[in-house]
Amino acid sequence: MMTLSEMAVDVLTCADGREKAARSLAHGKAWFDMRKTGDLPDIGTASPPDFPARPDKPELLSPRDVPRRRPGTDAGRIALLHAVAHIELNAVDLHWDIIARFADVKMPGGYYDDWVKAATEESNHFNMVSDCLERLGSHYGALPAHAGMWRAAEDTAEDFMGRLAVVPMVLEARGLDVTPGMIEIFRKAKDDESVAALEVIYAEEVGHVAYGSKWFHFLCGRHELDPKEQFHSLVRKYFHGLLRPPFNEEKRAEAGLPPDFYWPLTEDLPQE
Numbered sequence: 001m002m003t004l005s006e007m008a009v010d011v012l013t014c015a016d017g018r019e020k021a022a023r024s025l026a027h028g029k030a031w032f033d034m035r036k037t038g039d040l041p042d043i044g045t046a047s048p049p050d051f052p053a054r055p056d057k058p059e060l061l062s063p064r065d066v067p068r069r070r071p072g073t074d075a076g077r078i079a080l081l082h083a084v085a086h087i088e089l090n091a092v093d094l095h096w097d098i099i100a101r102f103a104d105v106k107m108p109g110g111y112y113d114d115w116v117k118a119a120t121e122e123s124n125h126f127n128m129v130s131d132c133l134e135r136l137g138s139h140y141g142a143l144p145a146h147a148g149m150w151r152a153a154e155d156t157a158e159d160f161m162g163r164l165a166v167v168p169m170v171l172e173a174r175g176l177d178v179t180p181g182m183i184e185i186f187r188k189a190k191d192d193e194s195v196a197a198l199e200v201i202y203a204e205e206v207g208h209v210a211y212g213s214k215w216f217h218f219l220c221g222r223h224e225l226d227p228k229e230q231f232h233s234l235v236r237k238y239f240h241g242l243l244r245p246p247f248n249e250e251k252r253a254e255a256g257l258p259p260d261f262y263w264p265l266t267e268d269l270p271q272e
């Protein structure tokens with residue numbers, strides 16, 4: 001029987017996207033089957049790789065070298081879905097990585113349940129978006145993709161609370177801001193399958209941000225820290241740049257992110 005950390009490393013070291021998603025789903029099922037017995041299964045320890053394994057394609061380019069296409073065209077919508085597939089594949093790895101990398105910190109069972117569930121949802125998101133690409137005659141790997149998606153993970157590899165602040169509470173929360181506009185693009189193009197896939201993603205991503213906020217607040221409580229002050233200082237330390245409005249305040253609130261967490265991070269600190 002594999003420990004949860006070994007399952008995480010098994011996903012992280014798998015290069016192929018569809019195979020990574022399949023392993024992630026299988027391990028997720030195994031985890032929840034074990035949880036039915038009532039005891040917390042062995043979390044174990046394992047050394048996650050510095051970078052998750054990735055397929056030969058897509059070619060990874062610096063964001064400024066990834067060609068932009070107009071969303072009003074078929075090619076533009078394919079490029080958009082390709083970028084989403086790339087984000088989802090990274091998200092699969094990010095959720096397994098937080099489990100393995102910080103396995104030495106003792107956490108309640110529900111913490112592992114949340115990230116395993118999030119990882120299985122990201123695996124479904126990757127599969128759904130890959131299906132949409134294939135239906136449109138493309139596939140994940142057909143276009144270049146952003147390098148540097150793993151940067152937030154690298155920057156916070158030694159800081160558990162920093163990881164929660166930057167990945168679910170900043171990056172995934174940003175997804176809540178931009179997904180409605182994306183859904184509109186596919187609705188206008190009458191691409192019902194892509195609309196349906198993006199609507200599932202939109203609904204489930206609220207949960208991922210909420211897990212981040214929940215466990216961030218839990219750790220602040222454990223260490224008697226002020227959550228808002230901690231959040232501001234960790235985001236300023238590890239996230240490169242300022243947060244950019246407009247924000248989806250309604251969905252952020254649903255996910256446990258109040259406005260005074262993110263609005264102050266749209267501005268530089270006043271100079272001394």
Ligand SMILES: [Fe+2]
Pocket residue numbers: 088091121122125201205
């Ligand atoms: Fe996702």
Ligand SMILES: [Fe+2]
Pocket residue numbers: 091118122172205208
């Ligand atoms: Fe997510």
